[in-house]
Amino acid sequence: MAELAQALVIPAGEQRVIHVFDLNMRAEQARFLREPGALAQVLGVDEIDLDHVEIFPISDLEGLGLRGYLRDGCGISPEQLAADAQALAAVEDYVLLLRSRALRGKETQLTPASQIRHIGDYHEAGADWSSLPTNPAETPESAKLYSAQRPSPRAARSRARRIGAAIFAVVIALILLVVLMLAT
Structure with a gap:
């Protein structure tokens, strides 16, 4: 049986986080992880929603690279990626991107097999729903309630x-x- 890596705890309700893993395994093994139940087994969990998982060879990213894909394709800020730049550049074969939604909002403890190395967790940029408070004195007359001519x-x-x-x-x-x- 393969030795297990250190456990990674994903909190309940986590949103907009991408967990990146380096897959140190043969191409056939990495492709097999896309089969139902296979990825959940090597991560030590009961189930994973594969619609929110990406497994692909780094060679698919050609000149973009993993950092470029995470930045441009996933909306991860360059500041977050800078801390793990060397680890991201060191990924040579296959990579696993596990989005929070794959775990269906449940608290989960991942115990990846030894061939799966956790690189980092990155927060996707979300919509900024905040707004500046408005000054009632600056509100145009047409925007006020009951301001239309009756x-x-x-x-x-x-x-x-x-x-x-x-x-x-x-x-x-x-x-x-x-x-x-x-x-x-």
Whole structure:
């Protein structure tokens, strides 16, 4: 049985984190990890959602490299990648990118097999939903509630009558059409 590496604890509810692993194994073994249950077994967990896992050879990245892929393809900031630049550059064969969603929000303890070396965890850039507080004095008049000009009561009644008359005309036309169709 293969020796197990140090356990990696993924907290419950973790979001937008990519866990990067170097796969020190033959190409056939790395490709086999895409099969249902295989990756979960070598990571020491019950199940993994393979829709949120990437396993590929570094050679697929050609001139971009792993750092470039994580930065440009996954939205990881260059500052995060700088700390592990040498480890990322040292990956030669296959790499495993495990997104938080692959673990379905559960607290998970990964115990990867000895051929799987954890390189680092990187936070994906997310949408910034924050906004600057607005000064009520600077809010334009058109953006304030109930700021539109209200029609006069006479204009409102006139509009309501026109809408009612139009609906009445459509209903009568439909009734006449049905009567004519039944008569023929």
